Amino acid sequence: MPVLVTGGAGYIGSHAVLALLDSGWPVVVLDDLSTGFRDAVDPRAALVQGDVGDIALTRATLARHKIAAIMHFAGSIIVPESVADPLKYYRNNTANSRALIESAVAEAVPHFIFSSTAAVYGVPSDHPVTEEWPTRPANPYGTSKLMTELMLADTAAAHAINYCALRYFNVAGADPDGRAGQSTAGATNLIKVATEVAAGARARLDVFGDDYPTPDGTGVRDFIHVSDLADAHVRALELLVEDPARSHVLNCGYGSGHSVRQVIAAVERASGRPVAHRIVARRPGDIAMMVADNAALVERAGWQPRFDSLDRIVADALAWEARLAKSRARDLTSA
Ligand SMILES: NC(=O)c1ccc[n+]([C@@H]2O[C@H](COP(=O)([O-])OP(=O)(O)OC[C@H]3O[C@@H](n4cnc5c(N)ncnc54)[C@H](O)[C@@H]3O)[C@@H](O)[C@H]2O)c1
Numbered sequence: 440m441p442v443l444v445t446g447g448a449g450y451i452g453s454h455a456v457l458a459l460l461d462s463g464w465p466v467v468v469l470d471d472l473s474t475g476f477r478d479a480v481d482p483r484a485a486l487v488q489g490d491v492g493d494i495a496l497t498r499a500t501l502a503r504h505k506i507a508a509i510m511h512f513a514g515s516i517i518v519p520e521s522v523a524d525p526l527k528y529y530r531n532n533t534a535n536s537r538a539l540i541e542s543a544v545a546e547a548v549p550h551f552i553f554s555s556t557a558a559v560y561g562v563p564s565d566h567p568v569t570e571e572w573p574t575r576p577a578n579p580y581g582t583s584k585l586m587t588e589l590m591l592a593d594t595a596a597a598h599a600i601n602y603c604a605l606r607y608f609n610v611a612g613a614d615p616d617g618r619a620g621q622s623t624a625g626a627t628n629l630i631k632v633a634t635e636v637a638a639g640a641r642a643r644l645d646v647f648g649d650d651y652p653t654p655d656g657t658g659v660r661d662f663i664h665v666s667d668l669a670d671a672h673v674r675a676l677e678l679l680v681e682d683p684a685r686s687h688v689l690n691c692g693y694g695s696g697h698s699v700r701q702v703i704a705a706v707e708r709a710s711g712r713p714v715a716h717r718i719v720a721r722r723p724g725d726i727a728m729m730v731a732d733n734a735a736l737v738e739r740a741g742w743q744p745r746f747d748s749l750d751r752i753v754a755d756a757l758a759w760e761a762r763l764a765k766s767r768a769r770d771l772t773s774a
């Protein structure tokens with residue numbers, strides 16, 4: 440039962456490829472390498488370079504490899520960019536997903552797993568957030584993802600396909616065996632930035648506001664280890680195969696929050712170095728807190744996280760930064 444992983448050369452997709460291969464699923468990756476890396480794709484997987492919006496290419500790929508399920512990670516992911524250039528997000532996230540879903544239906548692919556986001560909830564009025572919470576995205580990125588969820592729901596009602604939309608909270612860390620990690624240049628995510636500072640790849644971390652209504656005044660998020668998230672995808676796939684009549688929308692988080700200050704302290708503990716930082720103004724569009732209720736993922740999919748501690752996430756992220764620093768040094772020597 441081969442699985443097509445779109446965006447499999449990216450950060451989260453490359454970890455899902457490892458989780459699938461490790462569980463015995465053959466994998467074909469479809470990626471245009473716009474933000475991904477060829478060498479992030481495990482050599483056990485086939486790589487097709489191209490755009491998920493290219494229906495001729497996706498149909499041919501689905502048919503040639505007899506694909507039984509699609510995991511759709513490909514997309515654009517930068518929230519402020521989505522505010523400045525919303526139509527890019529409605530094209531690459533919404534329109535290209537529509538094209539991929541059309542190809543899936545045309546080629547009778549029975550299962551579809553979609554990378555959604557906690558951003559579909561906008562500014563929740565309480566925590567933890569369950570899947571029944573109203574969806575009111577606060578930016579075009581969140582709207583572009585919610586529109587894809589809605590297309591999937593309508594498509595599953597009309598055709599022989601079921602789906603699982605996984606709403607990720609804050610994804611961080613790296614493969615515990617050092618096989619993959621986040622290589623994105625200029626990433627803006629907190630743990631990536633803080634570990635880059637500890638590794639000497641950035642001068643300093645800006646803390647966006649310390650006057651939020653949270654215990655220490657800084658923002659609180661539910662950080663999930665990328666390998667636990669990858670495993671949730673394998674569980675979700677098994678769930679879809681088990682009962683093809685049923686689709687699911689599942690939060691992916693641990694149900695506990697950590698503040699920006701707690702993250703800085705964890706990185707300092709793990710690296711043994713101070714993380715240079717300064718408090719600056721709040722970042723426009725940020726919210727005080729976002730924490731998942733993950734009961735549905737645990738109970739329905741039988742998901743059991745293995746790396747649910749901030750120290751573990753930070754340790755694996757730091758190990759990946761050390762590898763990146765080594766390969767930068769090698770490139771400089773050979774240049
Ligand atoms: N990183 C997070 O914290 C987070 C949180 C919630 C949801 N997500 C979602 O998870 C998914 C993966 O995110 P990531 O952090 O791994 O990002 P990433 O940029 O590392 O990976 C995206 C991958 O998709 C590829 N891609 C982009 N557009 C494409 C297209 N039209 N056709 C083919 N390939 C294309 C890129 O080359 C890249 O390899 C995205 O859909 C994102 O919206 C991420």
Ligand SMILES: O=c1ccn([C@@H]2O[C@H](COP(=O)(O)OP(=O)(O)O[C@H]3O[C@H](CO)[C@@H](O)[C@H](O)[C@H]3O)[C@@H](O)[C@H]2O)c(=O)[nH]1
Pocket residue numbers: 516518556557558607608609610627628629630632644645646647648657658659660699722725726729
């Ligand atoms: O340099 C930084 C980066 C972040 N933060 C703070 O750290 C927290 C987390 O920020 P970040 O890591 O940028 O994540 P979010 O803004 O919460 O968004 C992430 O999590 C969402 C789901 O909850 C996804 O939809 C987004 O794609 C993903 O970037 C927030 O309080 C930020 O203000 C800083 O103080 N300094």
